[in-house]
Amino acid sequence: MSSNKNYPKSFSHIGITVPDIHKAVKFYSEILGWYVIMQPSKVKKETDTAIGQMCIDVFGNDWEEFEIAHLSTSDGIGIELFSFPFGIKKAPDFNPFNTGLFHFCIQDPDIETLVTKIVAAGGKQRMPIRAYYPDNKPYKMCYVEDPFGIVFEIYTHSYELTYSSGAYL
Template identity: 85%
Template sequence: MKKARYPRSFSHIGITVPDISKAVEFYQEVMGWYIIMPPSKVQKESDTAIGQMCIDVFGEDWEEFEIAHMSTSDGIGIELFSFPNGIKEAQEFNPFNTGLFHFCVQDPEIESLTKKIVAYGGKQRMPIREYYPNEKPYKMVYVEDPFGIVFEIYTHSYELTYSSGAYQKSNLNKT
């Protein structure tokens, strides 16, 4: 007998930023995310569980970094990292290569959030689009934070948007 499979829940995402204090401020002020652990330094050492785990993950070629933990309203964690010797510019946007392409947040006030992102130094990458013009109020847009990290905003849940056949229409319309 085949064992039942259940989808796993999403726990958190790790994002590397050039300036942890500015990133925490942006995500708290613009996105409203809660600070769970303010920025703090982690040093390379093998005497603690976190020190050893970081050596396991990052290898030996580092001495310290900064980390902060935040949370969305639905309990998804945002783990921010800032490495002193890392490249401070975002990678060139290339969704065609293997790797993390974007993350997505949900806000029914998509226009307001998009304007706030731009006002705080981010960018709007495209016009806000409707999935079902004149049918349902489902909208989406791609944006960037001030550090060049690309993300998407939906007005409605992922399940609602795609269970309605978002790609069965010929294209997304501009609002």
């Protein structure tokens, strides 16, 4: 039986390519508190394993092996880290005007402490911490970078709370 009703799909995970998987696992687990659910492991190009064949399907044949690790946020969103032995080892230039993934966002009510920890761990604060409703509600946000130059955002409150009242009105 098919249904024509459209419903919101849940978010499962995001994949991030990093230059050093061990440093990335350390940063994301120690600074952001994400759970390591699979330590860094090697994946080889081979057709006789399910993961090997899946990766050939996704990446094609121009690779031999790479490292992968899996983490999880407190609400069960997966973070899939990849590290390839080839490729450019720096983040792409920040250009939110081009089509593509612009950033991801995490939530922490203690935004000031988290931003300080990110900077102390080699990341960067891209802007001052800003309030959406400076005179009415304590909702804050800030853009930062991890030590590898990957841009992400921090909110103090949920997405639904932040925007349900019309943050720009």
